[in-house]
Amino acid sequence: MTPEAAFIAALRGLASHPAARGLVDDCAVLEVGGETLILTHDMMVEGVHWLAGQDPADVAWKLLATNLSDLAAKGAEPIGVLLGYSLAEDNTRFAEGLGEALAHFAVPLLGGDTVSNPGAQTLGLTALGRATCRPVPSRSGARPGDSVWITGPVGAAMLGFEALSAGNTSTDTSVYRRPVPRLAEGRALAPLVTAMMDVSDGLLLDASRMAAASGATVSLDPALIPFPAGLPPQRARDAMAWGDDYELLFTLPPDASPPCPAHRIGSVLPAGPAALLLGGAPLSGQLGYEHG
Incomplete structure (x- = not known):
């Protein structure tokens, strides 16, 4: 078992809410009143998820797109995102790329947080969506014969x-x-x-x-x-x-x-x-x- 898998296994004991789906799915599925919300969060790290020196506008696009892909797997309609951003020496191209991606996918930026750290740049994004059908698809429904x-x-x-x-x-x-x-x-x-x-x-x-x-x-x-x-x-x-x-x-x-x-x-x-x-x-x- 990798360190990542072991840590997720340890977290399952904390994620007892039904919306967490036992941490075996792509997203959380949260019932709020008569609405079903889909929530996901992905992170990216310089040198792991993108190449050092790569255009930050592309990095911004990919950060948004990867989170929206999790919503796609639930058949969800995106309703907004929250950004977690580690400041770089120049942040202009990232902001430009994020604006381009938000406009392309018609998704609003709702807020987030910025930090400064001396190591590799680390980014996070939380995407929120609205279910378009129920039950919301999961990873766990495949059956013999499918x-x-x-x-x-x-x-x-x-x-x-x-x-x-x-x-x-x-x-x-x-x-x-x-x-x-x-x-x-x-x-x-x-x-x-x-x-x-x-x-x-x-x-x-x-x-x-x-x-x-x-x-x-x-x-x-x-x-x-x-x-x-x-x-x-x-x-x-x-x-x-x-x-x-x-x-x-x-x-x-x-x-x-x-x-x-x-x-x-x-x-x-x-x-x-x-x-x-x-x-x-x-x-x-x-x-x-x-x-x-």
């Missing part, structure tokens, strides 16, 4: 990161720098899915998390998984584990079809010795990104 789907390819962020790191201007790096959360797709899918989450830490790791939360096994067919054009075949395993794609991973009843473009990539089986199978075989090694 089909497994994803809204788009995995690996484009990996290629973008590598190109940006190498100073390669001939490769499109936008998926890594400025991901686009699948908000419209999430709202369309929410009434139909049995389980749904976004792919942030790698398809393999996130699929295994969905399987574990659902008490089932997810079996993926490598021949059906979509990859970006130009990905060398030998890099497919890397692409499935890299993360930062922010596509939606979801399951549907066997006779259902998605109302938006998506790729069927596998099926849900009864729980077995392994939570995840790829090409019918269990996996070893690192499945995705984990802190610690």
